[in-house]
């Protein structure tokens with residue numbers, strides 16, 4: 091059969107269709123953990139005390155349990171000591187505050203986290219405010235959040251810190267770009283909106299923070315050079331909602347029930363296949379932002395140990 095010129099043209103066009111490059115969070119997070127481990131090995135060789143991260147877990151949230159177990163595993167991998175304190179979902183605020191006070195005053199604990207979300211009877215802000223900002227390696231304390239907003243040295247929340255580090259290590263241009271963020275949570279969207287606008291690299295972007303009350307989100311994402319989705323709605327962002335060459339960062343990790351042995355799989359906010367056809371760079375789920383978040387908590391713990399943020 092004779093192939094027409096039209097067909098040849100079409101075939102080469104399809105072949106040339108550009109696919110996005112992958113922002114490989116698994117690879118970069120492994121590099122960061124290696125760097126941390128090398129520092130810990132030196133600390134150990136010199137006979138000094140080893141960095142120690144503690145975690146408080148309240149209740150029975152499956153995702154929270156998995157996250158905390160991962161953090162304990164990461165500590166072992168980089169050579170940190172770790173301790174985990176579990177409370178039942180019926181625990182009182184006072185019990186939790188007592189444990190926080192104990193960790194605040196324990197000279198062997200460099201940093202600790204209270205895994206969120208907390209049960210309804212607890213005042214989340216009150217709990218977070220009880221954490222000594224110098225040990226607040228999640229960067230959730232209002233003092234640290236304020237320092238972040240003012241571009242002072244501080245513990246950056248792990249997920250935003252992970253996204254910045256990905257952009258930095260892949261040398262993605264952010265200066266003068268329009269960055270659209272979907273979601274305004276205290277852990278991701280809101281801090282990210284502040285960080286992308288700061289006078290630094292990565293940063294210097296023009297930032298739009300969209301959320302559940304933003305009508306026609308696609309009118310914003312279509313004009314974005316960088317899209318960061320943190321809303322927890324599987325496959326929300328479709329290829330038709332982004333512009334050619336956009337950088338797409340997927341923070342979603344929603345458990346979607348299926349027939350596998352585990353009973354679920356993790357789904358991102360980004361419809362990967364359609365977005366990868368148009369984006370210049372994209373993070374996969376899993377293997378994108380998730381492992382970066384985990385690595386940056388280790389990094390913050392090392393910074394706490396070394397008094398890099400708070401000098402004394």
Ligand code: GUN
Pocket residue numbers: 203204205206207228248249277
């Ligand atoms: N819940 C979801 N993400 C996080 C996190 O980074 N830190 C804590 N403490 N809780 C979370």
